[in-house]
Amino acid sequence: MSARPAPRPSSFDVAAIRRDFPILDQKINGKPLVYLDNAASSQRPQQVLDAITHYYTHDHANVHRGVHTLSQRATDAYEGTREIVRQFINARDTKEIIFVRGTTEAVNLVAQSFVRPKVGPGDEILISGLEHHANIVPWQLVCEQTGASLKVIPITQSGEVDFAAFEKLIGPRTKLLALAHVSNALGTVVPVEKFIAVARQHGVPVLLDGAQAVPHGKVDVRALGCDFYCFSSHKMVGPTGMGILYGRQALLEAMPPWQGGGDMILSVSFEKTTYNQLPWKFEAGTPNIAGTIGLGAAIRYLESIGLERIAAYEHELLVYATQRVQEIPGVRIIGTAPQKAAVVSFVMDGIHPHDIGTILDTEGVAIRTGHHCAMPVMDFFRIPATARASMSFYNTFEEVDALAAALEHTRKVLG
Amino acid sequence: MDLKDLYRDVIVDHNRNPRNFGKLDPADAHADGHNPLCGDRLSLYVNLDGDRIREVKFDGSGCAISVASASLLTEAVKGKSRPEVKALFDDMHSLLTQHDSTVDVSKLGKLAALSGVREFPARVKCASLCWHTLNAALDQQAEPVSTE
Numbered sequence: 078m079s080a081r082p083a084p085r086p087s088s089f090d091v092a093a094i095r096r097d098f099p100i101l102d103q104k105i106n107g108k109p110l111v112y113l114d115n116a117a118s119s120q121r122p123q124q125v126l127d128a129i130t131h132y133y134t135h136d137h138a139n140v141h142r143g144v145h146t147l148s149q150r151a152t153d154a155y156e157g158t159r160e161i162v163r164q165f166i167n168a169r170d171t172k173e174i175i176f177v178r179g180t181t182e183a184v185n186l187v188a189q190s191f192v193r194p195k196v197g198p199g200d201e202i203l204i205s206g207l208e209h210h211a212n213i214v215p216w217q218l219v220c221e222q223t224g225a226s227l228k229v230i231p232i233t234q235s236g237e238v239d240f241a242a243f244e245k246l247i248g249p250r251t252k253l254l255a256l257a258h259v260s261n262a263l264g265t266v267v268p269v270e271k272f273i274a275v276a277r278q279h280g281v282p283v284l285l286d287g288a289q290a291v292p293h294g295k296v297d298v299r300a301l302g303c304d305f306y307c308f309s310s311h312k313m314v315g316p317t318g319m320g321i322l323y324g325r326q327a328l329l330e331a332m333p334p335w336q337g338g339g340d341m342i343l344s345v346s347f348e349k350t351t352y353n354q355l356p357w358k359f360e361a362g363t364p365n366i367a368g369t370i371g372l373g374a375a376i377r378y379l380e381s382i383g384l385e386r387i388a389a390y391e392h393e394l395l396v397y398a399t400q401r402v403q404e405i406p407g408v409r410i411i412g413t414a415p416q417k418a419a420v421v422s423f424v425m426d427g428i429h430p431h432d433i434g435t436i437l438d439t440e441g442v443a444i445r446t447g448h449h450c451a452m453p454v455m456d457f458f459r460i461p462a463t464a465r466a467s468m469s470f471y472n473t474f475e476e477v478d479a480l481a482a483a484l485e486h487t488r489k490v491l492g
Numbered sequence: 493m494d495l496k497d498l499y500r501d502v503i504v505d506h507n508r509n510p511r512n513f514g515k516l517d518p519a520d521a522h523a524d525g526h527n528p529l530c531g532d533r534l535s536l537y538v539n540l541d542g543d544r545i546r547e548v549k550f551d552g553s554g555c556a557i558s559v560a561s562a563s564l565l566t567e568a569v570k571g572k573s574r575p576e577v578k579a580l581f582d583d584m585h586s587l588l589t590q591h592d593s594t595v596d597v598s599k600l601g602k603l604a605a606l607s608g609v610r611e612f613p614a615r616v617k618c619a620s621l622c623w624h625t626l627n628a629a630l631d632q633q634a635e636p637v638s639t640e
Binding site: 427428429430431432435436439446447448455461462490491 | 495498499504507508529530531532533553554555556557612614615618
């Protein structure tokens with residue numbers, strides 16, 4: 078099969094972008110690395126690595142603690158990132174930006190601090206069949222703790238959340254709607270605005286899992302109208318162990334602290350402790366200062382390229398990759414929603430995804446194989462696993478060709 | 493890392509045409525095995541003559557390594573006594589996990605084809621799942637075996 082000429086947006090200088098990512102310039106098993114596992118974790122540009130190194134080399138001390146210069150520098154950089162994040166997602170106030178370990182911790186925080194105190198037997202938490210385990214298990218825990226029930230909006234054969242079924246499921250018992258903005262397993266972009274509008278009519282608060290959405294397009298939490306929005310730094314070219322919980326201020330104000338410790342208090346005595354104000358009420362203990370500063374650098378980096386341009390380029394990659402993968406005999410793409418992020422999840426006749434992953438690795442091509450922490454999605458399609466190629470703005474059309482060639486090779490080895 | 497070390501002809505053949513594939517009903521012993529990382533699931537069924545495996549079958553789904561390993565296992569353990577199966581388990585464990593394994597591969601027959609798996613650490617559990625599942629069946633464990 079010959080590689081077809083690919084469309085190449087002239088304004089997007091991917092070669093220059095790739096020079097910012099030193100990790101991409103290496104060989105794996107003698108072949109150039111083709112990194113297509115971005116939905117699991119992206120790579121970091123030199124600008125992010127430099128920001129972290131600079132912080133530890135020149136500015137490190139604990140935040141909110143000391144009167145000395147280093148503590149002030151660390152605090153300025155840490156709190157400065159809160160403003161960067163606020164602008165990035167267009168939140169109203171920095172009080173609405175809570176620094177957490179990642180999307181998972183953000184969901185757990187809302188589950189335990191917002192939902193758990195106000196639900197009981199007869200109440201319902203509504204999620205979809207598309208969710209990552211991180212947007213399933215925290216709600217199951219709350220249900221076990223309170224006697225509330227978990228309800229699941231079914232998905233369709235194309236991998237979309239069934240809107241008609243949702244309209245029937247939401248009702249007076251529903252106490253929260255928790256939805257993925259973009260599916261990690263299939264790439265489906267969920268038209269969350271439609272769901273939020275209906276939830277509003279029912280007075281149901283909405284949490285969005287934005288882990289897969291934020292790196293790949295402009296997110297405006299006020300335009301979306303959601304109550305909580307969760308995302309992770311490491312999927313958006315930032316450091317691991319860092320994430321954001323956005324929450325509407327009125328809701329966060331009313332929520333009790335989730336974890337206790339230093340920094341989340343104003344005064345402590347054995348008789349009475351007064352909690353700190355937002356956002357620090359939810360940030361107990363010494364935080365991930367370097368990770369926070371790295372996230373700030375990551376956002377600056379993404380904005381320097383432009384989220385709209387990233388989205389447009391990644392869409393071109395998606396269209397091309399879908400076409401190339403589909404051409405390979407015996408391949409079936411799982412997840413064919415009209416709106417998708419740059420994710421191609423697929424199965425091959427008679428060849429298990431795990432074998433595809435190993436053979437591709439010997440060709441230097443890194444993809445994810447398995448259930449993608451979305452076992453209910455796999456059960457729905459009656460498959461044990463998929464192979465998933467997930468692209469980022471630093472990937473190239475040539476890398477998509479390398480993926481297709483490696484899949485052809487896989488067919489020769491095992492077909 | 494050479495792919496040919498992993499997907500040897502014997503393995504590709506046993507993946508395409510697994511031997512002793514199916515159920516034994518009734519079975520003297522049975523166990524389920526699961527590798528949650530990749531979704532491999534297999535069931536092993538054993539009929540015994542006293543201490544000796546008279547019949548063994550497996551079914552389920554999984555990657556080429558797990559299916560071929562289970563298929564090769566069924567051929568290798570048929571007719572063997574429990575202590576012989578235990579000795580074979582120990583040999584396979586050594587073969588799959590130890591670079592300096594002193595196991596005499598010449599006495600392993602076709603099972604020796606799995607020796608390349610140890611060069612692919614992410615795949616060792618695929619090959620060993622059926623062996624742990626057989627142990628569980630012979631020990632009459634009620635809980636499914638998991639690689640995690």
